[in-house]
Amino acid sequence: MTMTDQVGLVIIATGVLFDLLGCIGMVRLPDVYNRLQAGTKCVTLGVCLILTGTAVMADATPIRLKAVLCALFVLITSPTAAHALARAARVSGIRLWEKSVADQFARSK
Amino acid sequence: MNVPRPSEGMSLIVRTVCGWVKGFILLYGIYIILYGHLTPGGGFSGGVIAAAAFVLILLAEGARSAEATFSRQAAASGDCLGVLAFLALALLGLLLAGTFFANFWTTDPAARFTLLSSGMIPFCNMGIGLKVCCSLYLVAVVLSGIRQLRFPQDTKGEPR
């Protein structure tokens, strides 16, 4: 087991750990917006770390390049999907958690 | 309340990100179609991905922008053209090599694992890909409930 393999394993382990944290947050937190926060942040970073670890550990160049491309794609699209979902939820009238302190939402146009 | 129409898009962030990624998705679909004989994939899956690019435009930028990018007329023509190209290749096989779907353009066996190493298969894949892309886009258009948006030749007033 070489040095790069060890580094890659550590990166992948961190990513998997963050994935798990995000999923726990998605189950524990009280309303859609909080769940979206925990889920999106942790799972995006987790998957990007898994893909980076794959790029570090893989022995074939195509796998590395595609892993980097995939990480970039997830990094761009995952927050966008979260934003679209949050907006759709708020527009369709899902209330915030009852202990929320503010709701200054106003619809555009 | 201001009712959004299907012809409008989603919020600014989604529209901008869609503008960034749509070309790459379409190119990725074409890559899957062209390399169908070397890697898993091929006409159908590549066509689905290419259609996904147009469906993304339909969702994020709205029906009007989708119509300007890829009109339903063009999609219908492409649909037919894909099938006809596929059939024409099959009939050419019948004419030139004696069997329906015969691979009449044989290439050098030494040049394996390159783009032009399998005769007519990539061209068949292109036909299937065009067909699948256009059909799935039309399916998405019909399902998205923008039937109110009329074809140019039968519209009387401003399209909804």
Added chain:
Amino acid sequence: MNRLILFVLLFLFWVVLTWTAVPPGPAYLQDVGAGLAAALLVTWAVGEKSGTRLAPWLQPQRYAWAIVYFFVLAVYVIKANLDVAYRVLHPAMPIRPGIVRVKTRLRQPAARAALGNSITLCPGTLAVDIHEDGTMMVHWIYVRSLDEAEAGRMIISRFEWFLEKILE
């Protein structure tokens, strides 16, 4: 101009996709030719005629700032994850959520989209909506200020400064 930029980027993407494990031989010319044709087709199909100017793409300092921004963002993302981990694993769940309103001074759609995605990834905030005049609705997991200017200072100022240099 817009189409030229798109074409170059698409062709680079194609080269990355068709990268082979072995050094490319003469058959690689087929791949390059197919890539040129496909990139042309895609540029024709989805490229927009107007919009982007070429000049900003040729200023190297923007790329330098983009790289710096990437690392700054990485630090914030890791902080955000530790923050979420703390809030999720704490038995009492110290959250105080709410949707607050902030105002950005960025004008370009690309800069606004990048700002929205950045604040979705940074600690405790999630972009919910953005209006024409630059008003953003942000869901904040632990609201510390309801004032528009102060919340703006806490949430978006740190990114605005970079994005103005990169994308405006």
Added chain:
Amino acid sequence: MPQTAFALFTAVLLLCCVLCLYRIARGPTAPDRTVGIDILGTVVVGFCALLSLVTGKDYLMNVALVWALVSFIGTLALARRLEWQHDND
């Protein structure tokens, strides 16, 4: 040693999938379920990457890319449907 580590990673990712499925099955409102679907799609991308690393096949990275893409478009479609459903009622 790497084999054990990969088995462990797979187990943890499966646990993540189960948590997402719990949210999809339980979630009181439609957006809750959609959040579950979105996160599940992103987790599966990581799964594909691990699989590609273990087997050394580069086409599994294609699967990961396509999965990320389709999950994104699916989430957008669901979000858009939620918006319309409210407005057309």
